Every structure is written in C-alpha cells, then in structure tokens.
Amino acid sequence: MNVMNDSPRRKELTRQAAQLFVQAGFDRTTVRMLAQEMGIKSGSLFHHFRDKQEILTAVIEEGTQNALIIAKAALEQCDNSAEARLQAMARAHLETLLTDRNAHVVALYEWRRLDPEARDHLSHLRDAYEALWETVIDEALAAGLIHGDRFLVARFVMGALNWTVRWYDPAGPRSPDDLALELVAMITHRPV
Amino acid sequence: MNVMNDSPRRKELTRQAAQLFVQAGFDRTTVRMLAQEMGIKSGSLFHHFRDKQEILTAVIEEGTQNALIIAKAALEQCDNSAEARLQAMARAHLETLLTDRNAHVVALYEWRRLDPEARDHLSHLRDAYEALWETVIDEALAAGLIHGDRFLVARFVMGALNWTVRWYDPAGPRSPDDLALELVAMITHRPV
DNA sequence: GGGTCAACCAAGCAAGCGCTAGTGTAAATT
DNA sequence: AATTTACACTAGCGCTTGCTTGGTTGACCC
Numbered sequence: 001m002n003v004m005n006d007s008p009r010r011k012e013l014t015r016q017a018a019q020l021f022v023q024a025g026f027d028r029t030t031v032r033m034l035a036q037e038m039g040i041k042s043g044s045l046f047h048h049f050r051d052k053q054e055i056l057t058a059v060i061e062e063g064t065q066n067a068l069i070i071a072k073a074a075l076e077q078c079d080n081s082a083e084a085r086l087q088a089m090a091r092a093h094l095e096t097l098l099t100d101r102n103a104h105v106v107a108l109y110e111w112r113r114l115d116p117e118a119r120d121h122l123s124h125l126r127d128a129y130e131a132l133w134e135t136v137i138d139e140a141l142a143a144g145l146i147h148g149d150r151f152l153v154a155r156f157v158m159g160a161l162n163w164t165v166r167w168y169d170p171a172g173p174r175s176p177d178d179l180a181l182e183l184v185a186m187i188t189h190r191p192v
Numbered sequence: 193m194n195v196m197n198d199s200p201r202r203k204e205l206t207r208q209a210a211q212l213f214v215q216a217g218f219d220r221t222t223v224r225m226l227a228q229e230m231g232i233k234s235g236s237l238f239h240h241f242r243d244k245q246e247i248l249t250a251v252i253e254e255g256t257q258n259a260l261i262i263a264k265a266a267l268e269q270c271d272n273s274a275e276a277r278l279q280a281m282a283r284a285h286l287e288t289l290l291t292d293r294n295a296h297v298v299a300l301y302e303w304r305r306l307d308p309e310a311r312d313h314l315s316h317l318r319d320a321y322e323a324l325w326e327t328v329i330d331e332a333l334a335a336g337l338i339h340g341d342r343f344l345v346a347r348f349v350m351g352a353l354n355w356t357v358r359w360y361d362p363a364g365p366r367s368p369d370d371l372a373l374e375l376v377a378m379i380t381h382r383p384v
Numbered sequence: 385g386g387g388t389c390a391a392c393c394a395a396g397c398a399a400g401c402g403c404t405a406g407t408g409t410a411a412a413t414t
Numbered sequence: 415a416a417t418t419t420a421c422a423c424t425a426g427c428g429c430t431t432g433c434t435t436g437g438t439t440g441a442c443c444c
Contacts, residue, residue, distance in 0.1 A: 222430080222431065222432080223431085223432060223433075224430095224431090224432095234432090234433085235433085235434080235435090237433095238432095238433070238434080243432075243433075244432065244433090
C-alpha cells in the first residue's frame, strides 16, 4: 500500500522479522505473529511492506549488503599479502555471522521461498560477495599459497564457512579470529 | 490411524514425498499435493502415515540410514591408510548425494520443521554418522596427514561436503571421485 | 464362504491464512 | 487555517490448510 522506503522504522521492523523467521521459519511465521512482535496490528504491517514476501526480501537484502560492506572494508584495511587477504575475508565472514546472524540464517534457509524477481535481484548482491571471495582465492592460488581447482577450492571454503551458522556459538571459547586462523591454516597447511 | 510399518509401499511413497519436499519445501507441500503425486486421495495418505510430520521423519530417516550404511561399507572395503580412509569417507558422502539427493536436501533444509521427539530420534542417527567422520579425522591427525584442532577440522570438512548439495551437478564434468580427491588434496596439501 | 484386513475414497469440518477496505488521528507541510 | 502525510486501527472476506469420518473394495485365509 505504500512506498519501499528505507525509514529507520522499517529497518527495525525488518530486524524483528528476521528473528521470527529464524525461530519459526518463513512459512510458519504469520503476519499476525510479525505484527505482535512489532507491537502493532496485522493490518498495519502492510503500511510498511507491500506483502509478506517483501519482508523476507528486506531481511536478506539487509544482511547481504552488510556482509559485502564489511568484507570490502576488511580487504582495504589489511596487508597486501595473499595470506593476509585470505585471513581478512574469513574473519570478516565470521564477524558478520555475529552481528547479522539472523539475517544470514534466513538467507541460507529461506532463499527458496523468495519469488523469482526478488531472487534475481538478491542473487546479484550475493554474486558480488562471492566474486570477492573468488578474487582472493585466485590470488592465493597465484601466490602458491594453496593449490587445486579454483572453482572447487572456492566452493569448499565457502561451504566450510557458511556451515558455521549451524554450530558456531559466539558465547563459546573460540573467537571469529580463531576460526579464521584455523581455516586458513588448514587450507594453506601452515602451522597456526 | 495405522501402524508405522516398513512396507515397500510406504518406502515408495516416502521417496515421492522427498521429491515434493525438495521442490516446494515441507510447509508448502500440502497433503493434497502429496496424495496426487502418489496417485491416491488425500484421505488415503493417513492410512500410511500418522500425520504430515511422520512423512518428513520417514524421508530424513531413510536418507540418513542409507548414508550410514554406505559410509560403513566404504570404510570396510578400503585400505587401512589414513589417507585412503579419508578419501573413502568423502567419496561415500558424495555418492550418497547422488543416489539419495532428495532425502539429504530435505534433511539439510527441513530439519527444523521436525517436532522435538522426531528430532531427538533422528539426531542419534546423525550423530552416528558424524562419529564415523570424527574417527577418520582423528586417524588422519594421528598420522600427521592433517593438522589443527580436531573439532574445527571436522566441522570445516563436514561443511565443505554438505555444502555440495547446493552446487554439485551430477550431470557435470566432475565425478564424486574427483571431488573427493580434490577435497582430500586440499586439506592434506598433497598434489592431486 | 464368512471373516479379516490393508488400501482406498468422497465429503467436509474447524482453524488459520494473507490480505483488503475503510476509518481515525496526530504531526508536518502549505 | 487548510491540507497532506504517516501510521495505526477494526473488521472480516475468500480461501487453503491438516486432518477426520464413515464407508467401499478386493485380495487372501481357514
């Protein structure tokens, strides 16, 4: 019923929606549940979002955009060595999981619930993020830091990292830094 | 309304359900869709399964049990070297993805839709499978084939492998064997 | 040849779903 | 002072959902 603006109100609602989507899954989160969490009535929700789908899109867009920003910043601030850049990307990835965990869990689990247009739009964002990774991995390959098929190595690393949302406990003894170090050590075969 | 038997009929229905769950997701697959795919009416479905939840449980149970059987067989048939055993586990994992892909995709994506009792029951099966992996990784660590924290290495490897369901194309140029070789090469740092 | 039983069907219920229509109201804008 | 905007409300429509009910069919068994 309204515009797709970027009001702070909408950002906050998106954040709350992400939490519910994680807890119950997108399909089982009703607009009434969302409204209650937001402290409004279900009808009022459609003032901020065209429909339920748009809430899902907003959640994933927010998370992916933040990941992209953080990763770019990390690459700019670190050393130029292939190893340092690899490490910076891994650490950035894991740090994003700390700050935007809900959004990323939703992105991983509910991607298929997006309608085709939204998926198309968001996949460009995701591709941009993955392109960063592939660049860094190419550099590591060129530097002789790692070996193998660039496509496969990239997929394996992304898999290992994305899988962390299923077991990583921010309150546990391991920091994102620890994990990043260990992962890079594993694939470069250098002692931690 | 009926028993939880292991009739071949039920196995076939379970297989068909898995396909629909992959295509549409568990929540969006209605009992009417399931019945139509099975060539029966929606009411008849409840002769074979107590409720919709039980179909999901059956799908995941079937897939996990097969994975466990295949992995055990692979370990028994391969050489005793740590590297061979690592390779055998990776290949077995990827071969299961070929034969039982639907069930495994469902297990990955719809796990959270299980009710607590089913989740408890199935997590024991999954733990048994992961225990196999941890054994093999411990052996590889003891043999000096790989290095690092056993917990983290196991999680990273499981992540890299499980992530393959999101991108691996069985019709593509790479066989499960190729992937297994490349993964083991990556973490042991030996040329392919 | 009566009894059993798995397998199926037609019909429908109660609940819940996403979303809409129409209205109220306080603050901002003109 | 008049108008617009932003945000919220109430009430409920039209539809789908998982599941139940009560009954039929045909193959097999002693």
